[in-house]
Amino acid sequence: MALAATCSRSGLFSKRKTFDSMSKTCLLFSSNHTNVTLADRWKPPSNTWWRKGTKKYPRTDHVSWEERLADVVTPLWRLSYDEQLELKQKHQERILSQLCGHLSGAFQSQPSSPVLNNLSFPVLPILPSPVRDGYRNKSMFSVNRGIDGNPKTVGLYVGTGREGKIVCVNADHLLNMPEKHKLVARCYQDFIRLSSLEPCLLFHTGGHWREVTVRTNTEGHTMAVVYFHPQTLTPEEVAVHKAELLDYFTCGPGSVCQLDSLYFQESTMTRCTHEESPYQLLYGQPHMYEEVLGFKFRISADAFFQVNQAAAEVLYGTVRHLCAPSTEEGGGRTKVGGTLLDVCCGTGVIGITVSSRVDRVIGIELIEQAVDDARYNAAVNNVLNCEFMSGKAEVVLPGFISQLSYTSRGLTAVVNPARAGLHHRVVQALRNQTSIRRLVYVSCKPDGEAMRNFIELCCEPDQQKKLIGEAFSPSLAVPVDMFPHTPHCELVLLFER
Ligand SMILES: C[S@@+](CC[C@H](N)C(=O)[O-])C[C@H]1O[C@@H](n2cnc3c(N)ncnc32)[C@H](O)[C@@H]1O
Numbered sequence: 001m002a003l004a005a006t007c008s009r010s011g012l013f014s015k016r017k018t019f020d021s022m023s024k025t026c027l028l029f030s031s032n033h034t035n036v037t038l039a040d041r042w043k044p045p046s047n048t049w050w051r052k053g054t055k056k057y058p059r060t061d062h063v064s065w066e067e068r069l070a071d072v073v074t075p076l077w078r079l080s081y082d083e084q085l086e087l088k089q090k091h092q093e094r095i096l097s098q099l100c101g102h103l104s105g106a107f108q109s110q111p112s113s114p115v116l117n118n119l120s121f122p123v124l125p126i127l128p129s130p131v132r133d134g135y136r137n138k139s140m141f142s143v144n145r146g147i148d149g150n151p152k153t154v155g156l157y158v159g160t161g162r163e164g165k166i167v168c169v170n171a172d173h174l175l176n177m178p179e180k181h182k183l184v185a186r187c188y189q190d191f192i193r194l195s196s197l198e199p200c201l202l203f204h205t206g207g208h209w210r211e212v213t214v215r216t217n218t219e220g221h222t223m224a225v226v227y228f229h230p231q232t233l234t235p236e237e238v239a240v241h242k243a244e245l246l247d248y249f250t251c252g253p254g255s256v257c258q259l260d261s262l263y264f265q266e267s268t269m270t271r272c273t274h275e276e277s278p279y280q281l282l283y284g285q286p287h288m289y290e291e292v293l294g295f296k297f298r299i300s301a302d303a304f305f306q307v308n309q310a311a312a313e314v315l316y317g318t319v320r321h322l323c324a325p326s327t328e329e330g331g332g333r334t335k336v337g338g339t340l341l342d343v344c345c346g347t348g349v350i351g352i353t354v355s356s357r358v359d360r361v362i363g364i365e366l367i368e369q370a371v372d373d374a375r376y377n378a379a380v381n382n383v384l385n386c387e388f389m390s391g392k393a394e395v396v397l398p399g400f401i402s403q404l405s406y407t408s409r410g411l412t413a414v415v416n417p418a419r420a421g422l423h424h425r426v427v428q429a430l431r432n433q434t435s436i437r438r439l440v441y442v443s444c445k446p447d448g449e450a451m452r453n454f455i456e457l458c459c460e461p462d463q464q465k466k467l468i469g470e471a472f473s474p475s476l477a478v479p480v481d482m483f484p485h486t487p488h489c490e491l492v493l494l495f496e497r
Pocket of ligand 1: 303304305306343344345346347348349350364365366367370391392393394416417418423
């Protein structure tokens, strides 16, 4: 499909093209892929084997561990950025083609269904990330055996437990990693090598030092969170090692990192929330702050924030436009009004950036710290029409959605779940609240569980699945590149009915 070639990749709201004019210039979605391009030929590099003739050999002997790590974490690093975008565009088109395939099958018995008639919808050209290298504002480094066998190595993994071989490789050469994150990882490695405690490689085999997460913001502020398995240590013994860690990063060699916050979490599970095991502030500021579309956001250690701040502005600008497409009239923006339901709202970024265009925003979020941030963020930005509810959306939403009275200006939903997608009960609640005419789905993995959600939003009414409300139809797709050098991107999909 020639879509990527025919549409400009200038920013969504660039001076040359407005959002509306771009959607008109794009070809309509079609599943006929005729042009074979680099994007079609590209295959992810195999990290375990290389081929010579018909034989396969383990790759360890000719490819460095660093190169193998780059192939795992940033598999597109050998391609130019234009080639990367072309590849991602094709990939998103294939996913949308699958969705259309499912839906056309599902509606075969109803040839006059509006969903079937609306299966040609525009897919805009992928919006590029304004920053391509060193863009990550959050990195998590593991601790495990390095290339030289040293178990106190801090980096990222190559290989899997299933293959029986995991090697922890320093991440210094990765294109998406900022210098500050590399520096903190190196210092943490030096620290644990000095420590008398062992690293925790497998929970059941003992050891204490675990991952470190590093977060930075546009102003260069840095937060580090060190995860620690207490095993059988007493609180007094743990306190000694916490003090050593603090001393190392504030007065010792680690002070070169100039940390603004140092957190410590004693955790016996892969991931613990603040409620399960508190994030203990050893030093500095409790929060990070970031600006998005002119609003200031507080981000707690436990809260989600998009990993690429510059691209997040592009994403949230797109989402705002699709949630509340206000127009400029007489020098000012006309308000769209109505209520916006922000499901999986995190620190409230989507709701708050849309707030001036609607009458009311209701956000729902699982992580307590993120909900506290969202309430704080609304208040600090003087936004008075947002309220945030904490809990699982599948528990909270079905209870109150039917009480949302229909206002003449309507009800819009925006959902931005984690990779696991939305719980079936959330889809049911959204679909069966007929006041919702417009739904914006933001997904970082549209070919995973999100695809199941798309199908449930658009399939024929199904009494058994309690999907009773009128079906939605996809009407516009906008891929946004949040993760240069990787095959991933965000997909913003507008559904209407
Ligand atoms: C991809 S993040 C998006 C956050 C926010 N929309 C943003 O742009 O920053 C997904 C969010 O969903 C939350 N979440 C995960 N499972 C949830 C559930 N069952 N109910 C409500 N929120 C959930 C996560 O804590 C996380 O904050």
